[in-house]
Amino acid sequence: MNFFKRKKSFQAASPKSKNLSEWLSALSDGNEDFMEEIIETPYGNIKICYYTTLIDHQRLNVDFLQPLKTTPWRTYKDIQRNIYVDDTAVTNDIPTTNERLLQGFAACQLPDRKEEVLLINAPADVQREVSIPETEFSVIGPQEAFVEKLETNIFLIRKRLPIEDLRIRKLKIGTLSSTETAVFYIDGIADQENVNTIIQRLKEVNFDDVLGANALAQMIQDHSYTVFPQFVNTERPDRVAASLAEGKVVFMSNGSPQAIIGPSTLVELFSSLEDYYLPWHIASFVRMLRLFSVGFSILATPVYVAVLTYHYEMIPKDLLSTLIASRSNIPFPPLIEALFLEFTIELLREAGARLPTKVGQTIGIVGGIVIGQASVEAGLTSNILLIVVALAALASFTTPVYQMGNTVRIIRFPFIVMSAMFGAIGIALMLAFVIAHLIRLESLGRPYLAPFYPLRFTDWKDTFVRLPYNMFQQRPQQMRPKSKARKKASKTQKNKDIDE
């Protein structure tokens, strides 16, 4: 509740007149989209004011003005009864009025009741249609993604978890943006400690313009100096529902089509929801492929640099002449060569991401073929490194969570530099640093590296592999779920012999 208090103190700080009518009239001075008009009806005149830009004019006409003109009325009560708008209120409080006006309410005032206004909800509804997920596309999963409007998103989640135990706590964050944020959890499954932590931290956010859920996630994460994302962010309602069912806590903000899931572990950041739609063997294969590709993506270029700079002994004899031949024209040491190529790839990726889709594709082709080929021909890079870097880049795109993909790409650079300085030892040293760092990381106070550390073998069913669903009898221990069992264990034993 202290949130509202803070809001009030902010309002009081700005010079405002104490009289509601005067205050209303004064509003139109600075805000040219603020309208104040007198409506004449057979039963009397009525003043109505609103922000034209925030109001759905058709709705205002049909649901409010029409009945006002056709049905007799005298008081606010009469009006409330007659009009077709449900969400109305009578108030004399300036801050409330202000807030509602900004949310798309219209305020109407009877000439004889100057101290009070009637607030009518008629917000303009600019909304994107629920569309297919862009960053987390799945082939056989549902094709719906969150939109910017929080109500729609809540609807999407509620529809997937139609139980009363799905609790939603709403908060307003940001002294200027006053972003509406909803925290979701399932009572009876989620650990209350996690819920409290996340609400507590959200309440403590003190920032003027909160840009949305992703910005909030950065403000409340446990460690702000790390490159590893500590929350899963997703645009898929099914992922949110699945996470809630595991006992996690989710929050979303109005205006951003992404949900933030916590506490999260490193492994979850590499798992896609597609893993749960596919048969388990295929899902496990894909998941291992993905984990392998992450390792490859991080280590391939550093290993190339280390081997070619220091450890020529390790090159197998059949590869030796190929490697020497491909490098013999290149004037730079492997480090520069590798950084040049990595930099090029990053440029291409960034350019592709910033440009419209069609231009982006062109950039990809131009970059991949022209620059790659040309730099090999010009003797700037060896074609073996070109293959290695391109594969590594490709591998880094397999990461299902976008932010983790960024981390994988970024983290490669210190590895490359270390490998150029200390060879294989440098890579191992960097690896040790990353491991130590990961061990220290926490997400909402829960260990980030679980279930590897602390070791929880029962949770390994959903890490490197995704075992069949009959192994998923228990929720992951990582969340400390209040109720552990996911399904009732069926007692029917398969004691039958063949053909019985």
Place this chain on the structure above:
Amino acid sequence: MKKKKFISLSVLILLTGCLDTQIIDEILLIQTVGIDKHEENKLKYTVTYPFFLEQGEESTLNMEQLSVISETTEEARSLLNTRAQQPLRYGQVRVIMFGKEVAEEGLEKYVKSFYRNPRIGSQIFLSLAEGKTEEILRLKGEKQQRIGMYFSDLIEQNIEFENIPETNMHLFLFDLYSDGKDAILPLITKEGEEPKLIGTALFDFDRYIDNIDLNETYIFKQLRDGSEGGTSQFMVEHEGKKEYVVIENVFTDVQYKEKKRTPYPEYDIQVEIQGEITDNTGNIDLNDSNQVTKIEESVGKQIKTESEKLIKRFQELKVDPLGFGEKYRSKTRNWKPNEWKENIYPQTKSNVKVDLEILQSGAIE
């Protein structure tokens, strides 16, 4: 705070930028080393290494050979560097070849110096050259370009498919420092312009003693550790005529059994050979099981006599490449290497039993 510390640390490291690099196109990788005796106590080191001519897009592979006279391998490398365009490195050495004269005086110190150097692998091939290695390493024409891999491929494929017993630096050292076993090396020579393997060199500790030819090596390989390769041609009597069959070894199992111990040990050597006839002269009917049995017996007998002859010869030379000593030692509590070598080994008896089984004889009748 933490970030600052890290940045300052990394800057510090970058500034020191510290280690000598070994970028593969900026060093010359020695692939073959030859060591010959030179006048007095000096040795002549010959090395070959590939280098690439930079010609626009295409680089061409070339081979270069350098010789230098020195006492130790490391000094030789440093002397060689005074003549090389780029620094020479030992890390990719594949074959080390010793001249016969060097080997007669003992190889231990050289092999030890290669073993000491952690840059050199332990699966490289050592070999003995009849004549000067410098000559052998000088190939003509197209072969010269492939010289780096030429000898290592030559030895490797012969170990895998033909008659040369398995060997590399590790195995040589193992045998060298083993009390009850003597080392061997493949023997290479040059005939005209062609380098070729001609047999196996026998060592007493680190000194070259004698060598056996390829046919004996075939037998030797079977006796030493059984084998899965090798081809040899045998003469058989067929209807009073001398005919030849070629038998390719499919699988050989050899077992040593100690029959008795005192006063001198006696070993039963059971050799079970499974082979196939890949070729024969004349008109032996290979579908006739009697004929095949006849060949089996006849060839088996030949292998037996050859084997016993070979073992006799080893005993006369007082070398033990078959490791009778090891077999004796493994059952002796007070093992005395010298007594074994001087007194017991020459008196050791061995009975070879050969059991040859022809599995098949090709795709035609």
Place this chain on the structure above:
Amino acid sequence: MHSKVKEQFQVSPPMVFFLIHAMQVGVGMLGFQRIVAKYSGYDSWIAVLIAGVLISILISMMYFVLKTNHNDIIEIHRNLFGKWAGGVLSLIIILYFYALGILVIRTYIEVIQVWVFEDMPTWILALLAGYFFYYVIEGGFRTVTGLCVAGVFIPSILFFVLLMPLQYADFLNFLPVWKHSVKNILLGARETTLTYLGFELLLLFYPFIKDGQRSQKWAQLGHWASVFVYTLLMFVTLSFFSEGQLDMTIWPTLTLLKVIEFPFIERFEYLGISLWLIIVIPNIAMAFWGASRGVKRLFSIKQRYVIIVMMIVMVFILPPLDNRQAVNTLNDIISQIGFWVIVAYITFIYIVQFIVQKIGRKRSS
């Protein structure tokens, strides 16, 4: 001064498996075979097993002492010997742990300098290590334990790789079994106990284990896992090298790795040495953690300050220790202390505790 570690900083009993195992398997594993084989030859695997049994007994003794006191060694010293005598004993233990950490780092740096980078300056690695271990220990005991878990899991692939040299195995080496005198085998066992060193840190981290008294089976399991690894490694080594060869090979484990080849990588020892870093790090981190924790408990200084001072001192100590003689001397000293700490001292404290308990019981009855 009473220390009850908060539950959120404690680790579960199964973690003791990793703590003990990760501490025992370390840099000593690279070269222990030669030292043990100097005394016990091809019977060294027996020595390794005997030492394993011995250490297992010592672990149960430690548990007896720790269980009765429910506290760490600093407090036990205070209870048994009073403030001053106990303090001095604690200080010795602390210094021992600190020196152990330094020795392990120095030995690993030496391996790097011999095998990979001759020109690697010690101070750079010391600086990096200082920062790294500060970062790790700052994370508290749970982070250190996490490193132990990583240090067991990640290098476990090496374990399978280490079986690959068996392609050159000669099992005749082991025969006849037990040909060395009991005395020699016990001397070998004594040398082996040094490679098992590290488990004595249990004396300090015991209060960090949830249900400490129930963790003994995990400690024993961790220890026996080490025994298994060491015995297996010894077995592979003995079958791979001949005796004379092993005697001159300083790091037999690395030489073993040399023969491993994959189609995409040769000379596996370079990878092995790098991966060994992940094995070595928990060792050092635990030793430094133990030392700093000890100082904290003894003098009530903040552990953060202690570890900063320790790391700075380390950065200055390491570079002057720059040759093998110095490292060997340090090694000998630490080994002596270590041997006395683990064998004699633990037995001693066990007996004292036993007597104290007997007296106490008599008094109370």
